[in-house]
Amino acid sequence: MLFKRMNKRNLVSTLVAIVALLAGCIFVQNGESLLWTKIISKILIFSIAALALNVVCGCLGEFALGHGGFLLLGYTAAVLIATFTKNMIGADFYKEFVYTTRGGLQPLGYLILTSDVLIAAVITGLFGFVVGIIALGRLKGDYLAIVTLGVSLIFVNITKNIPALGGAQGINININLGGSPLIYGIMLVVSIFLILTFMKSRFGRATLACRDDNIAAEACGVAVNKSKVLTFTFSALIAGLAGALYAHFNAFKPIEFGQDLSIELLIIVVLGGLGSLTGSIISAGIIVFYNLWFCTRSWVPEFFASNPKIIYGIILVVIMLFRSSGILGTAEFSWDWFYGLFKKLKNKLIKNKKETPKEVE
Amino acid sequence: MSKVALKANNISIVFGGLRAVEDFSIEIKEGELVGLIGPNGAGKTTVFNMLTGVYIPTSGTIELRGVDVTKMSAHNRVKMGISRTFQNIRLFKRMSVLENVKVSSNINMNYSIFDGIFKTKKYYEQEDKATAEAMEILEVLGLSEYVNEQAQNLPYGKQRKLEIARALASHPSILCLDEPAAGMNPIETEELMETIKIVREKFNTAVLLIEHDMKLVMGICEWIKVISFGKEIATGTPDEIKNNKEVITAYLGE
Numbered sequence: 001m002l003f004k005r006m007n008k009r010n011l012v013s014t015l016v017a018i019v020a021l022l023a024g025c026i027f028v029q030n031g032e033s034l035l036w037t038k039i040i041s042k043i044l045i046f047s048i049a050a051l052a053l054n055v056v057c058g059c060l061g062e063f064a065l066g067h068g069g070f071l072l073l074g075y076t077a078a079v080l081i082a083t084f085t086k087n088m089i090g091a092d093f094y095k096e097f098v099y100t101t102r103g104g105l106q107p108l109g110y111l112i113l114t115s116d117v118l119i120a121a122v123i124t125g126l127f128g129f130v131v132g133i134i135a136l137g138r139l140k141g142d143y144l145a146i147v148t149l150g151v152s153l154i155f156v157n158i159t160k161n162i163p164a165l166g167g168a169q170g171i172n173i174n175i176n177l178g179g180s181p182l183i184y185g186i187m188l189v190v191s192i193f194l195i196l197t198f199m200k201s202r203f204g205r206a207t208l209a210c211r212d213d214n215i216a217a218e219a220c221g222v223a224v225n226k227s228k229v230l231t232f233t234f235s236a237l238i239a240g241l242a243g244a245l246y247a248h249f250n251a252f253k254p255i256e257f258g259q260d261l262s263i264e265l266l267i268i269v270v271l272g273g274l275g276s277l278t279g280s281i282i283s284a285g286i287i288v289f290y291n292l293w294f295c296t297r298s299w300v301p302e303f304f305a306s307n308p309k310i311i312y313g314i315i316l317v318v319i320m321l322f323r324s325s326g327i328l329g330t331a332e333f334s335w336d337w338f339y340g341l342f343k344k345l346k347n348k349l350i351k352n353k354k355e356t357p358k359e360v361e
Numbered sequence: 362m363s364k365v366a367l368k369a370n371n372i373s374i375v376f377g378g379l380r381a382v383e384d385f386s387i388e389i390k391e392g393e394l395v396g397l398i399g400p401n402g403a404g405k406t407t408v409f410n411m412l413t414g415v416y417i418p419t420s421g422t423i424e425l426r427g428v429d430v431t432k433m434s435a436h437n438r439v440k441m442g443i444s445r446t447f448q449n450i451r452l453f454k455r456m457s458v459l460e461n462v463k464v465s466s467n468i469n470m471n472y473s474i475f476d477g478i479f480k481t482k483k484y485y486e487q488e489d490k491a492t493a494e495a496m497e498i499l500e501v502l503g504l505s506e507y508v509n510e511q512a513q514n515l516p517y518g519k520q521r522k523l524e525i526a527r528a529l530a531s532h533p534s535i536l537c538l539d540e541p542a543a544g545m546n547p548i549e550t551e552e553l554m555e556t557i558k559i560v561r562e563k564f565n566t567a568v569l570l571i572e573h574d575m576k577l578v579m580g581i582c583e584w585i586k587v588i589s590f591g592k593e594i595a596t597g598t599p600d601e602i603k604n605n606k607e608v609i610t611a612y613l614g615e
Contacts, residue, residue, distance in 0.1 A: 005485075194478060197477065197478045197479070197480060198474075198477065198478060200477075201472075201474070201476075201477025201478065201484065202467045202470050202472070202477065202487075202488075203474060203477055204477075205456075205460060205463060205464055205467060206464065206467055208453065208455075208456055208460070209453050209456070209464045211455075212452075212453035212454050212455055212456060213451050213452070213453055213454075215415075215447075215451060216447065216451035216452070216453065217453075217464065218415075218434075218435045218436050219413060219415075219435055219436075219439070219444070219445055219447075219451075220436075220439065220444070220464045220465040220467075220527060220528075220531065221436050221439030221440060221444075221465060221467060221468040221531050222436055222464065222467060223436045223437075224436070230474075330455065
C-alpha cells in the first residue's frame, strides 16, 4: 500500500539513494579513521535532531528553544534503560550473544540497541506531550519560546544535580552498544519517512493550517490546540530518538547537551530554511563538518580552532541580512526537480552545440 | 416548509461596559439566502463571530439544525454544519489551493495516525474522496486551473472564491459570508453574485451574507435583517427594507 502511488522512477531512485546512504555508512564504519566515523555519525544524528526542531519551527510555525532538553531526555532515558537491561540480563550473556569478538554487534545486539533507542524516544515523546499541553494551549510566539527554554533548563539542571541521572559529568556509559553510522543512517531514513508521511496526512495538513492562520484553521474545523500538541509531541519523539542515538557512541560526551545545543540546532534549522527538511539536513552537514573537520585542521588559525562557535553569530547575522529564508527557503528536494536538472543541462549542451556554428559564420 | 438551519434566540454580548449586540434573533431555514446589513460598527461581524463560535454570547442561545451549540467551540461548531469566510481574507497562504480546501475536509476523515503514516487503504479511501470533492468544488467556483498554485499567488477575486470553496468543503448547512464583495470592482461583484447563487443551488446550503454593497444584497437576498448600534431595526424583503424609514435614518441620518 505504502508505495503504491509512487511512480516507478521515483521509487527506484529513492531505494537507490537509501542503499547508497547505508552503504556509505558501512564504508565509513569499517574504515580506519575514527574522525570520519565521528563526523558522519554526528551529521546523521544532528540531521535527525534538526528535522525534529524543524517540525515545530518550520511546519508548525511556533518558536521552540528547548530541543536540546529533549535530546538530553532521550539520552538519559536510553542510558538508563540500557544499563537496566544489561544488569537484568547479565554481562556474560552480553559477551556471548550481543557483542562480536571485534567489538561490533551481533544481530541480537542490534535488536537490543534499536529497541532501547525507540523506547527512549517514546518516553521523550511522552514528556513532550506534557510540555505541549502545559505550554502550547496557552502560549504562542515569544512566550512559548521562553517556556520551552525554561523546560530545557529544568531538564539540564535535574540531570546535572541528581547523580543517578548522570551528575555534572553526565552518565558514564559503560553500556556502550557501539552505535554505528549504519544505525544512525537507518534511523535518519526512518525519521525522514515518518515526518514526510505525517506531513502528508490530515494531521500534517492541520499543522500547516495552524502555521498559516490559527483563526482560519479553527473556523475550518481544525482543533488548533490538539493539533499543535500532537505535532509538538511528534517533534519531541524524534528529538528523543536523536538524543538516544547520541548515547551509544563513545566519542560524544553528554556534557555537550544544554542551551548551547538548543541554539546550535536552531541555527542549523534557520540556516537550512524554516520548513525545508532537505535544508535542515544539508545545514546539519555544514555545521558539523565545520565543527569537527574544519576547526581541527592544523592550518586553521588558533583563534578559530579554540572558538569554533564564533562563526555561528556571524552566520545568523549574514543569513538574516541576505537570505532570511535560509539556504533552501521552504523548497524540498524532489526527484522531479533532480531529473529536471539533468534535462536542463542536456538542453543547454545541445543549444550550445547548435549555436557554435552560427558564431563561426 | 423546510427545516431550520440556524436559529439564534435573543443573543447578546457585552464587552466590558459595551453592549455590542443586544437581543439579536434570527431564524434561517435550509436553503435560504439572507442578508445582514447595517452601518459601520453596527455589530454585524460580532453577530457572525457569535454564530460561528469565536465569541460565546453573554446571554441567549444558538441552535444549528435543532442542536444547541451556544457553548460549543468554533471548530466543533463546524462539524454541526456552519462555516464562514472572513472580511479580511484569511487563507492558508503557503499551502496549495487544493490543500486549502482539503483542510476543511479533515472533519470528514477519521483515519488514525497509524493509517496516516503507513498509508493504509483507509487513508487512501478518505484522502481520495476528499480530493475528488475538493476538485468538484473548485470546478464549480472556477478555480480548477489553480489547483497546485500557492494560495497567496492567486489574484484577489480568486482568493475570495477560494475562501468560499474552503468553507464549502465541510458540507455546511449554513454558509456565512462576511463581506465577500469588499474590495471588488463592479464586474467582479456581479460575478460573485452569480457564484453565490450557483453555490447555493449546487451545494444545497443556506447563506447568510454581510455586505455593504447594496446592489449585491438587494439583488440576491430573499430577506434582509438590518441592525444598527447592536440592535435589530428592521426585517423584511429587499423592497420593504428599501422603503423602511428607520433603515434610511440609520444609514443617512435624520
